Amino acid sequence: MDQRISFVTLAVRDLDATRSFYLDGLGWEAALDVPGEVLMIQAGQHLVLSLWAEAGFEAEVGPIRRGPGLAPITLAHNVPAPEEVDAVLATARAAGAEPVTDAVARDWGGYTGYFGDPDGYRWEVAHNPGPIGQVVLP
Structure with a gap:
């Protein structure tokens, strides 16, 4: 079996708000967009x-656990320089992202901060100067 991840699938409450955040706010491009799905x-x-509308996600995968707290997952966007961390966080916040933490220098040598998307999924924006950081950069 190949060692890779091909898709990260997240259930979202409001697909229109999610679309607006990622496409209009962050400037990302849709590869496939099926309204309502x-x-x-x-x-x-x-x-x-x-990013699946909750109803379709539950129909295919099963019931979503709901309750207080955060989903036990983070997504990360790595950048090649620390100043780009601040720029990406500013773009996300201008798009309506929930500010979680400003970027700070970490004990392990990186520089990271977090924002939350419309469903509260936490995105880490990181500069990782080590070898594993170079693996994930284009």
């Missing part, structure tokens, strides 16, 4: 972010 965005050479 799914929005797919090519997020890397061989990676698709798939």
Whole structure:
């Protein structure tokens, strides 16, 4: 079996708000857009972010656990320089992202901050100067 992830699929409450945030706010482009059902965005050479309306997600995958707290997942967008972390966070916040934490220098040598999308999914924006950071940059 190949060692890879091809899709990250997230269930979203309001697909129209999600579309507006990712396409209009962040400036990303849809690879597939089926109104009321799914929005797919090519997020890397061989990676698709798939955003499903909750009803369709539950019909295919099963019931969504609901309750207080955060979904136990984060997504990350790595950039080649620390100043780009601040720029991406500013773009996300201008698009309506929930500010979670400003970027700070981390003990492990990186520089990261977080924002929340319309459904509260946490995005880390990171500069990782180590070898693993170089693996994920185009």
